[in-house]
Amino acid sequence: MFKYYVFIFSTLISTITSGKVVVMAFSQEIPPYIYEKNNKGIEIDIISSALAYKGHTLKPLYFPLGRVPIAFSNRQVDAAMGDMGVNLALKGGFYADPAVIYDNVFITLKSRDISIKNPSDLDSLLIASFQGAEIRYPDWLQKVVQEKRFFGVSDQFTQVMLLYLRRYDVVLSDRYIFQYFVDQLKLRENFEAKEVVEYSFSDVEPADYRPIFRDEITRNDFNLGLKKLKESGEFQKIYDRYMNL
Structure with missing residues (x-):
């Protein structure tokens, strides 16, 4: 004090x-x-x-x-x-x-049974992320961007909805930001939270x-x-x- x-x-x-x-x-x-x-x-x-x-x-x-x-x-x-x-x-x-320091992770629905350990695991998957992630993580996202499977969005509430509605397969987000918006959704009637899996893919720099x-x-x-x-x-x-x- x-x-x-x-x-x-x-x-x-x-x-x-x-x-x-x-x-x-x-x-x-x-x-x-x-x-x-x-x-x-x-x-x-x-x-x-x-x-x-x-x-x-x-x-x-x-x-x-x-x-x-x-x-x-x-x-x-x-x-x-x-x-x-x-x-x-x-x-x-x-x-x-x-x-x-933001703790960015890949997030998927557990029900999808997706495993992410290497960049090749993202092949054919649609990725929704914060803007600029493609510059920050080129080793992981270059191919995704080239094949137009990457969606950078500034409204990160939209990321959660895209994942929950299965419009996108993977979200790249800070874990605390993602959880915040899930908690907000839990306040809505008839909303059922879905279990997700987080994959750390890069050392925090x-x-x-x-x-x-x-x-x-x-x-x-x-x-x-x-x-x-x-x-x-x-x-x-x-x-x-x-x-x-």
């Missing part, structure tokens, strides 16, 4: 100093990480709090996931939540430490989830704030607020 109040006090002191408004590109709605309507969520709260440590104010702008790096490249924003596999250092970006800033000093301020968030315990508290609902 004492560490928490020290962090808040330090943040207030820092706010007195000159900070800037940081316009950052985020994906549209990705609960529990991003709630577009009220500018909340695990990822937004962590980034906002880390920037606030040095007096900066976060202003989110929302785009379809695949357009996040484009918004940065076109100088529509000061920062981006991630690069979606595009090297934004070439566009003047400074990479920061990751605020959150934290570097894939680094925010990017146009200004090096702001990037450094963010990294320091993120470090202080973790040391104070507030980082975990933000996660707990959303994951223990």
